[in-house]
Amino acid sequence: MDAEVVLQEEDMVGSWTLLSWLASFVMVFGGALPYVPQYQEIQKSSNTEGFSTRVCLVLLIANILRIFFWIGKQFELTLLLQSVVMILTMFAMLHLCCTVQNTNRVSTKQHRLSDLNLHYFWKWSAFEDYLLFCFGFTVVCAVITLLLLDSVVFVETLGSLAVMFEAMLGIPQLLQNFHNRSTKGMSLCARG
Template sequence: MANRLGLGDEEEGDVGTLWHSLEWLTFCVMVVGGALPYASQYQQILQTKNTDGFSTHVCLVLLVANILRILFWFGKQFEVTLLLQSVVMVLTMLVMLNLCCSVQNTNRITTKQQHITDLEPRFFWSWDGFEDYLIFLLAFTLPCAFTTLLLLDSSLFVESLGFLAVLTEAMLGLPQLLQNQRKHSTTGMSVNMVLLWIAGDSFKTAYFALKQSPLQFLLCGLTQVLVDLAILYQVCLYSQDPWDKLA
């Protein structure tokens, strides 16, 4: 018997299968899509053995933001897709940091190294050992997790934690934007990474709107798209032939 849409059982099954496939594709894009832009930057650093065009402060922003977002989930359980997205992003940023440390140590001229235990504020997030970054992240995560556990029943704290998480994530492109502005150059930065940022953040923002995710996520997505477009403008501004650079 035909259903209300005039579809037979077989056609209805095909539509259901297609819809399920689209949902699964959306899930995969949301979970790993945010990490994909860094594959291009990773490959570029690996080939050139140079990290000058990539700001490791991007890693700092994303690590802090996604650790806070994971803690936010325990107070306000949003889609598991977004939780997995944060876990994947944390792992991706650790891989990027490990590569940057390896390349910088290979290229280092002096024997003097900077470590977190030196307690030098001017060398914050410019340490030579990957383990220094792990120590910082552990020192950051444990107190935050303990505080979240204590105040889990406070809606004010939970909502504030969510806003802090997405506000930090919204500043993702800011370190790269400022570095480009300071150097008046985007040389060494993967333009493909920026283009994928724009595509990914636009898709993510649309997903937040359609899924009626917490307001914090939507505001974060819109801000990220604007920053991404500003970085793309820098590519055109600082390149003598922007169309070649975008090719």
Template sequence: MDLYSSAINMAAVKVFITNIIKWTASGAMIFGGIVPYVPQYRDIKRTENAEGFSTYVCLVLLIANSLRIFFWFGRHFEYPLLAQSAIMIVTMLTMLRLCVNVQSLHEVSTRRRAFIDFDIRSFWKWNRFSDYLQAYLLFTVVGSYVTYLLIDSVVFVESIGFLAVFTEAMLGAPQFYRNFQNKSTVGMSIPMVLMWTSGDLFKTGYFIANKAPVQFWICGLMQVGVDLSILGQVWFYARFPQTLKKAAL
């Protein structure tokens, strides 16, 4: 009887520890994605300079996480991933608002660029946060309507899932290009990129361990590759600054 009771207790402890690990991993998935933006947010707030951060990062994540939510209605996946998408959308809108407010402080031109102008040359370069919000709400309404109409199409649902994670995999591409244009990573938060990398490694492992749709972990690996490329820029531009300045002249 004692052996039987001990076995039950050990099993109960094992289940408890397993649940703790699962809850911790789920919490990390839900809130871990926003952590990298904390140092970048603080840097922009402190210096009142958003030049080193590409607002296209916000665009990429707004699209990716919205598409992921649309995908969920056609093919349910774990709730922590759904919650992560909602929280990331709020975070990106917060980052975007800060960047727009800071940029307006240093705006030299008096020409107003607005979303309702529908000028492709000024896309995502508007003067007011409300214009970005209008663009995002339009995307959300149209996307929701199309998803509602085609929710029974397996091809459409799977395509949405692939586009969601592929877009997110390209998250670092705008930052990589901004660094390439500036020939510098000054103004970009290196802790943010390091957190991107560690978070994407954890996230990819989470996808594989929890048997998430194959699109998720394949694009997770792609995202890690982009992160490492940005870290390579940090090393390269710090190692050869003079060479790059001469090349730019």
């Protein structure tokens, strides 16, 4: 009888472990899933007007900050992996948007990060400029974090800034929809 109880307990533990792994998987990839239909919509229509690339900016900054917050104050590994997946997803979205915009571009004028023109900030023609900006932002964050890692106030501020940026996620898309006076081109999943 005791062996039977032990087997049942092991089955329960195994079930909870499987459920825990499944929940972690959903947490890691769940945040990126709404961008799959948006990606497909842009790819199919060859039109980026319904999607604000500034959503990518907000999520990239939020998730880079969250990674540095994790360095200062370790939290669940699942959330760290979620940030990495979201960063990769946003780079995929930006790459697609650059490709589509360059294919559809009528003007020969290219906008580059090196132009240092604030009017075209985050409206660059080359995907490499987005990577370069994110690399620069990451290096600045790394240096500051390295210098101030022992400061609890700094580490908590990093976490607060990450949450604040993520909370502002809807603003760029709202402004894009207002500017376009439409949600056309925005995936139904993103509209909620």
